[in-house]
Amino acid sequence: MNFNITSISNDELEGKLKHKIDNKTKPKGALGTLECIAKQIGLIQNTLEPSIQNPTMIVFAGDHGIAAKGEVNPFPQEVTSQMVFNFLQGGAAINTFCNLNTMNLSIVDAGVNFDFKDVEGLIDAKIDYGTKNYQEQPAMTPQQLHAAIERGSTIVKEHQSNDCNTIAFGEMGIGNTSAASLLMAYYTGIPIEDCIGAGTGLQEAAIQNKINILSKVYNSYSPKSAMEALATFGGFEIAMITGAILEAAQLKMTIIIDGFIVTAALLAAQAIHSKVIDYCIFAHNSGEQGHQKMLRFLDKVPLLNLGLRLGEGTGAAIALPIIQSAVSFLNQMASFEDAAVSDEVVKR
Ligand SMILES: O=C(O)c1ccc[n+]([C@@H]2O[C@H](COP(=O)([O-])O)[C@@H](O)[C@H]2O)c1
Numbered sequence: 001m002n003f004n005i006t007s008i009s010n011d012e013l014e015g016k017l018k019h020k021i022d023n024k025t026k027p028k029g030a031l032g033t034l035e036c037i038a039k040q041i042g043l044i045q046n047t048l049e050p051s052i053q054n055p056t057m058i059v060f061a062g063d064h065g066i067a068a069k070g071e072v073n074p075f076p077q078e079v080t081s082q083m084v085f086n087f088l089q090g091g092a093a094i095n096t097f098c099n100l101n102t103m104n105l106s107i108v109d110a111g112v113n114f115d116f117k118d119v120e121g122l123i124d125a126k127i128d129y130g131t132k133n134y135q136e137q138p139a140m141t142p143q144q145l146h147a148a149i150e151r152g153s154t155i156v157k158e159h160q161s162n163d164c165n166t167i168a169f170g171e172m173g174i175g176n177t178s179a180a181s182l183l184m185a186y187y188t189g190i191p192i193e194d195c196i197g198a199g200t201g202l203q204e205a206a207i208q209n210k211i212n213i214l215s216k217v218y219n220s221y222s223p224k225s226a227m228e229a230l231a232t233f234g235g236f237e238i239a240m241i242t243g244a245i246l247e248a249a250q251l252k253m254t255i256i257i258d259g260f261i262v263t264a265a266l267l268a269a270q271a272i273h274s275k276v277i278d279y280c281i282f283a284h285n286s287g288e289q290g291h292q293k294m295l296r297f298l299d300k301v302p303l304l305n306l307g308l309r310l311g312e313g314t315g316a317a318i319a320l321p322i323i324q325s326a327v328s329f330l331n332q333m334a335s336f337e338d339a340a341v342s343d344e345v346v347k348r
């Protein structure tokens with residue numbers, strides 16, 4: 001699978017964007033981070049007049065072999081399929097935030113341990129009924145990994161062909177903070193025990209037990225490549241998001257990155273293709289303790305710090321209006337010349 005992802009770096013256009021931003025009726029730099037986002041999206045779209053079209057959230061759901069035993073996750077595995085029905089009925093947090101911010105929402109069965117048959121509104125991309133338990137064998141086969149990446153890529157292509165240029169990914173999968181922690185340790189080199197946290201709400205003693213279990217898992221494998229690590233520790237929803245991120249970057253879309261699990265998928269994508277990060281905006285800092293370390297590793301500052309630790313893409317959906325604000329000031333705000341406002345700084 002080959003993705004052709006180019007850097008957004010373009011000195012000439014960056015200079016012009018900076019000039020346009022600096023000539024808006026405001027003191028230089030006064031729109032702070034919005035100015036950085038406006039410049040980034042201008043570079044992604046290769047224009048001085050970028051736009052946000054059909055912003056879309058795709059939530060990928062998948063189950064994890066390790067979660068069946070309930071040793072690392074406080075909630076039972078069945079919650080994954082139950083939440084998929086909740087998404088389809090419009091009752092989850094992500095439904096309300098997407099409605100509020102006029103964001104399209106698609107739900108994908110990447111590999112839930114439930115037979116949805118032909119449930120209306122669900123995109124069927126099921127690889128299998130959950131991954132294998134990596135305490136015993138790799139989570140998925142190389143063939144399953146390729147299929148997951150391919151399907152993530154195809155789903156993004158379909159959305160892009162419907163005029164979507166701004167995309168975010170969410171996930172639902174009981175046990176997936178464990179997979180994300182293992183992937184984080186592999187891709188960042190941070191010791192595994194520092195990558196593990198409370199997930200959906202483990203107490204202190206249970207977190208120590210999760211650390212013991214996952215440290216043993218981590219030390220019993222030595223993946224030889226980014227792809228092998230993703231197959232060993234990943235989830236179907238995580239691998240599908242990795243494929244979706246790679247495709248979105250190839251198609252020069254703006255990608256809004258959500259919390260701990262989506263950032264783990266990005267770490268995999270970045271290990272496969274380093275330029276992918278040029279296309280990403282980091283929505284928020286999750287309450288899952290490892291997320292801040294991931295962001296520090298990537299040298300990125302997120303837009304929001306609300307203590308969210310829900311997943312589903314909620315942080316990304318909440319961040320959308322901030323990103324739209326950046327594009328709107330770039331396109332609609334008057335320049336000093338347009339508005340006949342003096343841009344001379346008085347020297348005293
Ligand atoms: O996005 C995050 O930062 C995040 C942090 C903690 C938990 N979650 C969500 O919680 C679920 C996984 O938690 P756990 O404890 O079952 O591993 C999964 O459905 C995620 O969407 C999500």
Ligand SMILES: Cc1cc2nc[nH]c2cc1C
Binds near residue numbers: 075172
């Ligand atoms: C209820 C519930 C909702 C979620 N949404 C994302 N992860 C979740 C985990 C649980 C347990």
